[in-house]
Amino acid sequence: MELNLQPLASACNVSGRAFAAGDRVVSQLVRTASGDVVRHDVLAGEEAGLRFEGHTVCRWVHVFKPKPPETNPERTLKLTAGNLFLALADPANEPTPANTSLLQFLALMLERKRVLRLRGRTPDGERNRFEHMPSHQIYEVPVGDMSPEFFAKIQEQLGALTGGRRKEPAPAPEAR
Structure with a gap:
């Protein structure tokens, strides 16, 4: 991506x-x-x-x-999923609820591509620890619930980034 x-x-x-x-x-x-x-x-x-x-x-x-x-300069024009993950997972960044779900999804995607490797959880169990294989740096990502609601939210965020249409709310039926 x-x-x-x-x-x-x-x-x-x-x-x-x-x-x-x-x-x-x-x-x-x-x-x-x-x-x-x-x-x-x-x-x-x-x-x-x-x-x-x-x-x-x-x-x-x-x-x-x-x-x-x-x-x-041509190389820096492309923001890949890996670059977006590194930008959002940077420990200097303040996490936001909107970014957290996107970060969790990117971690899952990059783990499947073998760019990230799961290295366990933090002692409090609140965050997964991932090793970024090219740099061997460890990043912590909040543990997420991979529910249908999670993927619906991610689908909307990714649609906004990739040009997909956002779902418009259905009009309310007329009362008779």
Whole structure:
């Protein structure tokens, strides 16, 4: 599964100020009314000034690290499921309920692709510990209930990311 999205912006979408090493950046993926997925990157202190049309599919906070000049720009244009997992599972990110279910699904998908390997649970039993095989880094993902409701919620989030239609509520029957 690959999503073609914009790479991390070099400047804040609100103020236009260039990001500096160590800045806290809030990134959001937004589904617009036209069906496009747009990425917004803003300084954490300026998030209140961000205005956009559409709805937020996922949001994460990370520390800005400038890219070395030899980075291949075409390669960074693709946000894969693995990259999205790494961004959402980063310990520096504050988990949100919307991101948690997406993170659980991505972990399941990447475990099936053998990109992640389950290494047990945390001592309190609240989180699964996964090893990211390419980097050998351990990530903790909240334990989830893989119920039909879980997959319905994920289907809606993935539909928003991949261009699938969101289900419109059925009109109420007329009273006679």
